[in-house]
Amino acid sequence: AQSVAQPEDQVNVAEGNPLTVKCTYSVSGNPYLFWYVQYPNRGLQFLLKYITGDNLVKGSYGFEAEFNKSQTSFHLKKPSALVSDSALYFCAVRDMDSSYKLIFGSGTRLLVRP
Amino acid sequence: DAGITQSPRYKITETGRQVTLMCHQTWSHSYMFWYRQDLGHGLRLIYYSAAADITDKGEVPDGYVVSRSKTENFPLTLESATRSQTSVYFCASGGTGGNSPLHFGNGTRLTVT
Numbered sequence: 001a002q003s004v005a006q007p008e009d010q011v012n013v014a015e016g017n018p019l020t021v022k023c024t025y026s027v028s029g030n031p032y033l034f035w036y037v038q039y040p041n042r043g044l045q046f047l048l049k050y051i052t053g054d055n056l057v058k059g060s061y062g063f064e065a066e067f068n069k070s071q072t073s074f075h076l077k078k079p080s081a082l083v084s085d086s087a088l089y090f091c092a093v094r095d096m097d098s099s100y101k102l103i104f105g106s107g108t109r110l111l112v113r114p
Numbered sequence: 115d116a117g118i119t120q121s122p123r124y125k126i127t128e129t130g131r132q133v134t135l136m137c138h139q140t141w142s143h144s145y146m147f148w149y150r151q152d153l154g155h156g157l158r159l160i161y162y163s164a165a166a167d168i169t170d171k172g173e174v175p176d177g178y179v180v181s182r183s184k185t186e187n188f189p190l191t192l193e194s195a196t197r198s199q200t201s202v203y204f205c206a207s208g209g210t211g212g213n214s215p216l217h218f219g220n221g222t223r224l225t226v227t
Contacts, residue, residue: 043218
């Protein structure tokens, strides 16, 4: 069975500092990985995806993610955090066995303090 | 405008009543999904559909019914609402292929009293 894990419920970082939100995955075969962001009272917004190719994936709003096959990780990063980045972040893997549904991690709340 | 819309945004209903949550997408995506979001449980899949007239159960289907007579619509019905179904419900759609991201609506916040 495919799964993702987000080991941190919350990440705190000061504005201007780099941020990392962690995600590890477990899949059979090649992983199709995604990051989403959720702002209060809104749906999930797609940030970026890894399908194949470069291990560093660039996405929206200055975010990027590093795919590491040996560590089965797909950590979300940003060189310089903004207060407006404060939100709930979800890592997800696409279920390729059936349905193409997304299997989500439990979410990590990012709090960027001024 | 292209996108995925859910209605209503907020709904309060009483235990035992039937409630239908609507979802409409304009991309002609093949796949549509219903998730519920609860504190401590993240996002859990209720039902999904691969195409019109094809639906299947997800992780937590009990108490829910779906239909998909047209590609663009995927309504979710709670046949007899219970307090445990108080949640935020998200509809999503996506194309075929693993590299196609899902697109989410803004959700329906349902309270069952």
